[in-house]
Structures are given as structure tokens and as C-alpha cells.
Amino acid sequence: GAVVSQHPSWVICKSGTSVKIECRSLDFQATTMFWYRQFPKQSLMLMATSNEGSKATYEQGVEKDKFLINHASLTLSTLTVTSAHPEDSSFYICSARGPGRRTVGTDTQYFGPGTRLTVL
Amino acid sequence: LAKTTQPISMDSYEGQEVNITCSHNNIATNDYITWYQQFPSQGPRFIIQGYKTKVTNEVASLFIPADRKSSTLSLPRVSLSDTAVYYCLVGEEGYSTLTFGKGTMLLVSP
Numbered sequence: 758g759a760v761v762s763q764h765p766s767w768v769i770c771k772s773g774t775s776v777k778i779e780c781r782s783l784d785f786q787a788t789t790m791f792w793y794r795q796f797p798k799q800s801l802m803l804m805a806t807s808n809e810g811s812k813a814t815y816e817q818g819v820e821k822d823k824f825l826i827n828h829a830s831l832t833l834s835t836l837t838v839t840s841a842h843p844e845d846s847s848f849y850i851c852s853a854r855g856p857g858r859r860t861v862g863t864d865t866q867y868f869g870p871g872t873r874l875t876v877l
Numbered sequence: 878l879a880k881t882t883q884p885i886s887m888d889s890y891e892g893q894e895v896n897i898t899c900s901h902n903n904i905a906t907n908d909y910i911t912w913y914q915q916f917p918s919q920g921p922r923f924i925i926q927g928y929k930t931k932v933t934n935e936v937a938s939l940f941i942p943a944d945r946k947s948s949t950l951s952l953p954r955v956s957l958s959d960t961a962v963y964y965c966l967v968g969e970e971g972y973s974t975l976t977f978g979k980g981t982m983l984l985v986s987p
Contacts, residue, residue: 761920791974800964801921801977850920865911866975868920 760784761853763869770841771877777837778872780851786831787853791866792824795848807834841876848873881965886982895952897981899965902946910941910948913964915980921964925950952983960985 760783770776780790788809793801805826806814813826825837834853838845852866882900889895901910909928913921925932927939927948938951952959962980 763920793977800979803974803976806974848918852920865923865926867923868913871918871920873918 759865759867761787761851761867761869763849763851763872765872766870767873767875769875769877772842773840775837775839776841776874777835778849778851778874780834780836780853780869782832782853782867785853787834788831789854790828790834791852791854792826792834792836793850793852795850795871801850804836838874841874843876846874846876880976881967881978883963883965883978883981885979886984888984888986889955890986891956892954895955895959895983895985897950897952897963897965897983898947899950900947901965901967904945904967905969907969908945908967909969910939910945911966911968911975912937912939912950913966915962915964921977924963955983955985957985957987959983 762781762783764779768776790807792804794804795801803816804819804824805816807826807828809828809831815821823839825839828834848871850868850871852868854866880903909926911926912924914924915921925934925937925939927941929941929945932939940949960983962982964977964980966975968975
């Protein structure tokens with residue numbers, strides 16, 4: 758249980774184009790999803806928190822108009838990188854947290870497999 | 878959010894027990910300690926979570942002293958496939974976000 762999928766697993770695009778990445782919770786409903794970015798040999802950096810039915814909360818320094826997040830249902834959140842540039846090339850990872858997945862005391866985040874974005 | 882400090886890297890051999898210690902001096906009363914494992918080009922995978930004393934599951938044990946200012950992830954009899962980055966995170970019960978530190982790169986050799 759607690760499986761999170763991402764699509765696509767990798768994508769190559771030209772500079773200036775937009776790319777959409779999907780994050781789905783397959784066997785549970787996720788009221789909250791998170792989007793992270795990870796550059797080579799670095800740790801994950803939280804980009805934004807996505808709550809179903811409301812606007813996403815972006816971390817400081819993350820451009821909300823460039824990284825559009827939509828959490829239209831309890832099982833799907835999308836991240837759209839608009840007008841992508843080579844510096845946006847990175848590994849994008851989503852995670853999902855939902856009700857009823859309590860382990861010891863907190864709602865554990867379950868991560869997707871990641872999406873490798875390469876902007877030429 | 879409590880900041881965590883871990884060793885940058887550790888080396889071990891197959892079959893050995895590995896203990897990775899994480900310092901979190903500013904841990905708050907409501908904070909829980911969670912460990913994740915990440916392989917290259919994959920999303921992190923939940924390993925174990927605890928609040929105090931000892932927690933054990935099928936893959937690891939987590940030891941937390943009474944002052945909770947540190948925690949130790951114990952991996953029994955590691956194998957080559959345990960080579961990965963291990964992250965220690967501290968988060969408050971409820972809907973807090975997770976802040977990933979640099980993690981510990983564990984290299985298991987034959």
C-alpha cells in the first residue's frame with residue numbers, strides 16, 4: 758500500500774516550452790502533496806505544498822508563476838514547469854500524505870519515483 | 878523546525894551492523910524522528926519513525942535516548958543493496974513539512 762506514481766519518469770524538452778508532471782496516489786487519498794527538486798549530489802529541496810482544492814503554498818525563492826501546481830483531486834497533483842530553461846533541469850519528486858496513514862504519530866510522506874527533466 | 882546533523886558518509890562491509898547517528902539538539906516536544914532511504918534517481922523511501930526509546934521494524938531499529946537530542950538508525954547485517962543515502966528528519970505531528978538535510982551516504986562493500 759501507499760504507492761505514489763509519477764509521470765513521466767523522464768522528459769527532455771526544448772528551452773521555452775512547458776512541461777507537465779503528474780503525481781498520483783494510487784491506493785489512498787492524499788489531502789496534501791509536496792513537490793521537491795533535487796540537483797545532482799544534493800539533497801531534496803521542498804518547492805511547494807499542494808492541498809486539494811486550494812492554492813499551493815510555495816517555499817521562499819520558488820516562482821509560483823513558473824512552477825504551476827494544481828491539486829484538483831485527492832489522488833492527483835500536477836506540476837507544470839512553464840517556459841523551461843536549462844537551469845530548470847533537475848530531478849523532480851513528489852510526495853503524498855493523506856488521512857488514515859498514521860504510523861507512530863505523524864502522517865508519513867510517501868514519495869514518488871521522481872521525474873528527470875532535461876531542458877536543452 | 879529542528880535542524881539535523883548527520884555524518885556525510887559512512888563505509889561498511891556486507892554482513893556488518895551499521896549505526897548512523899543523527900543530532901537534533903533543538904527537537905521540540907511534539908517532534909517525531911523519521912528516517913528515509915534514497916537510491917540514485919529514485920524518490921526517498923520511508924524506513925522508520927519514532928518518538929522515544931526504541932522502535933524496531935523488519936528492516937531497521939531506531940534508538941532514541943531520553944533527552945531525544947539524537948537518534949541512531951541501526952541497520953542489521955547490511956548488504957550491497959543497502960548502499961544509499963539515508964536522511965534523518967524531524968517533524969511535528971500533524972501537517973508540517975519535511976526539511977531534508979544533506980543525509981549520510983552509506984557505501985557497503987563486499
